[in-house]
């Protein structure tokens with residue numbers, strides 16, 4: 001595995017890989033866990049070469065968010081990726097990504113606006129901007145993202161279509177199902193913020209979500225099921241619930257009742273120092 005941290009060597013390294021076969025890109029912010037490695041393994045099944053980026057993107061953190069505290073462990077991450085057969089690690093410094101004078105922003109309206117977009121102003125602009133840059137830098141044949149970040153996946157797909165990134169550079173954007181701990185909690189680099197007691201309490205999130213989904217499927221009113229979910233989380237030790245919404249799975253438009261189109265339950269809630277998100281088919 002080769003590691004590069006400046007744009008020019010990145011372009012040379014990717015050109016050499018591309019001459020040898022298809023290239024898949026897995027963008028991450030590091031602090032890698034089994035969820036990330038599942039994306040890498042899926043990428044390896046799809047392409048001759050996997051490029052992983054590790055970049056804690058300052059533009060997707062709000063002023064009062066956890067940019068400084070976000071876990072950084074490049075040496076350990078690098079060893080994990082090497083063992084997974086990754087061809088190239090792209091680990092730029094912030095100054096390589098956003099040199100002095102950087103002034104361009106990508107903003108995806110509609111699908112970015114509700115849910116996490118409402119709670120974290122500017123977050124999805126930061127995500128869209130950095131992912132667009134990564135696509136242009138690596139020009140992969142396909143890119144893989146986790147369904148754990150369902151709204152992010154929708155924003156990236158919209159951007160790729162709107163900016164004609166889908167062909168020829170990014171042929172496919174693949175979503176990979178959420179990888180969970182044994183008790184159901186979605187794996188996340190931010191789970192490291194939890195104390196042991198908070199970590200145990202956090203398993204209430206997927207449990208309450210499954211209960212709400214079952215209640216709705218059994219005929220309960222969506223509003224009542226979501227209110228029950230919120231109460232269950234607060235009762236289990238969550239400090240607050242940013243949102244708990246049933247949405248159209250593609251447009252992310254909120255649903256007051258479960259129709260026939262695919263629906264998704266999406267939740268963001270705070271416990272200890274962590275803001276946890278999760279989503280499930282409903």
Ligand code: AMP
Pocket residue numbers: 027028029030035036038039144145146147148149176177178179180186187188189
């Ligand atoms: P992050 O490092 O948190 O920005 O995540 C990098 C990529 O890994 C994103 O596409 C995430 O959606 C994906 N990812 C993070 N956690 C999981 C998980 N538990 N299961 C599947 N994919 C995940």
